[in-house]
Amino acid sequence: MIMKKIDISASINGIKLPLCIMNASGVLCSTDQDLSNLLNSSSGGIVTKSCTYKPREGNILPRYFEWNIGSINSMGLPNLGIDFYINFIEKKKINKPIFLSISGLSIEENYSLVQKANQYSKITAIELNLSCPNILEKEKMLGYDFYGISNFIENIFKFNKKPLGIKLPPYFHEAHIKNIALILNQFPIFFVTCINSLPNGLFIDINKESVVIRPKKGFGGIGGSIIKPFALANIHKFYTYLRKDIAIIGCGGISSGKDIFEHILCGASAVQIGTQFMKEGISVFERLKKELIFLLKKKNYSSLNSFKGKLKYLQ
Numbered sequence: 001m002i003m004k005k006i007d008i009s010a011s012i013n014g015i016k017l018p019l020c021i022m023n024a025s026g027v028l029c030s031t032d033q034d035l036s037n038l039l040n041s042s043s044g045g046i047v048t049k050s051c052t053y054k055p056r057e058g059n060i061l062p063r064y065f066e067w068n069i070g071s072i073n074s075m076g077l078p079n080l081g082i083d084f085y086i087n088f089i090e091k092k093k094i095n096k097p098i099f100l101s102i103s104g105l106s107i108e109e110n111y112s113l114v115q116k117a118n119q120y121s122k123i124t125a126i127e128l129n130l131s132c133p134n135i136l137e138k139e140k141m142l143g144y145d146f147y148g149i150s151n152f153i154e155n156i157f158k159f160n161k162k163p164l165g166i167k168l169p170p171y172f173h174e175a176h177i178k179n180i181a182l183i184l185n186q187f188p189i190f191f192v193t194c195i196n197s198l199p200n201g202l203f204i205d206i207n208k209e210s211v212v213i214r215p216k217k218g219f220g221g222i223g224g225s226i227i228k229p230f231a232l233a234n235i236h237k238f239y240t241y242l243r244k245d246i247a248i249i250g251c252g253g254i255s256s257g258k259d260i261f262e263h264i265l266c267g268a269s270a271v272q273i274g275t276q277f278m279k280e281g282i283s284v285f286e287r288l289k290k291e292l293i294f295l296l297k298k299k300n301y302s303s304l305n306s307f308k309g310k311l312k313y314l315q
């Protein structure tokens with residue numbers, strides 16, 4: 001019997017990933033050790049921890065908690081500063097696409113960070129995080145500011161020459177997704193990554209009758225299986241409304257090959273793993289790869305393009 005070759009490589013608007021699975025920003029991608037582990041892993045690409053100009057310690061501990069179907073965090077962007085991530089990329093042999101995630105604390109800081117990243121050719125692309133829910137000193141999230149975001153992106157593209165994508169928060173109304181898509185469609189954006197953690201969640205330890213993380217009186221961003229329906233909905237609606245050349249990187253609630261299949265069926269070109277990577281460690285990429293190949297064989301699909309975006313509706 002001739003076995004059909006299953007191709008699970010991906011193209012994000014021309015950026016080729018040998019495997020469609022990578023880490024989500026913020027999870028085990030902050031330090032030299034984390035990033036070296038990712039370089040040596042089978043992940044198809046690497047996203048760095050969202051960086052600011054200067055290093056940050058982030059919020060007070062404990063700031064991350066996980067349970068069987070989800071996670072809550074209020075990290076507050078602990079990172080080693082943009083120079084560290086650029087130096088890492090410059091000095092290492094980079095064997096796969098590497099996305100520098102940027103999350104300035106102000107609009108001006110974001111301009112400076114993007115300007116700086118533009119000077120380094122080894123950075124494959126910028127993932128601009130406009131959706132961090134856990135910054136104590138920041139009231140507004142640009143991803144939810146429909147007027148601000150348009151102006152901001154227009155200014156970014158006055159000087160940006162690098163492939164650039166935007167990490168979006170989850171939206172809960174179709175009209176919001178349509179509006180954001182209409183704005184994004186006006187610019188030469190390479191990709192969007194959706195979704196970031198669901199903001200403003202609360203997890204309670206019933207025995208202690210207490211919250212489980214210290215910052216913000218226990219409120220934090222929610223990730224893991226529990227958010228998958230919202231991730232899928234955002235991906236599919238953006239797939240409907242975005243220009244076809246803007247790729248979607250799906251993120252949110254992936255813990256199995258089946259979850260990856262669902263993200264791609266909704267229109268994602270590649271996927272990122274957050275909470276499950278935190279739970280399972282670096283071997284998660286190999287397991288998910290095997291599970292996805294197994295599923296595609298069973299369904300008799302030979303590549304992602306055979307089913308990408310082809311979600312069926314009931315008549």
Ligand SMILES: Cc1cc2nc3c(=O)[nH]c(=O)nc-3n(C[C@H](O)[C@H](O)[C@H](O)COP(=O)(O)O)c2cc1C
Binds near residue numbers: 073222224253254274
């Ligand atoms: C501990 C932790 C830290 C995170 N830090 C960042 C970050 O720095 N930048 C970012 O864009 N997203 C960050 N996120 C959000 C994830 O990238 C991802 O969007 C979210 O967790 C949903 O994916 P998941 O369901 O696979 O966890 C973080 C998530 C976690 C759990």
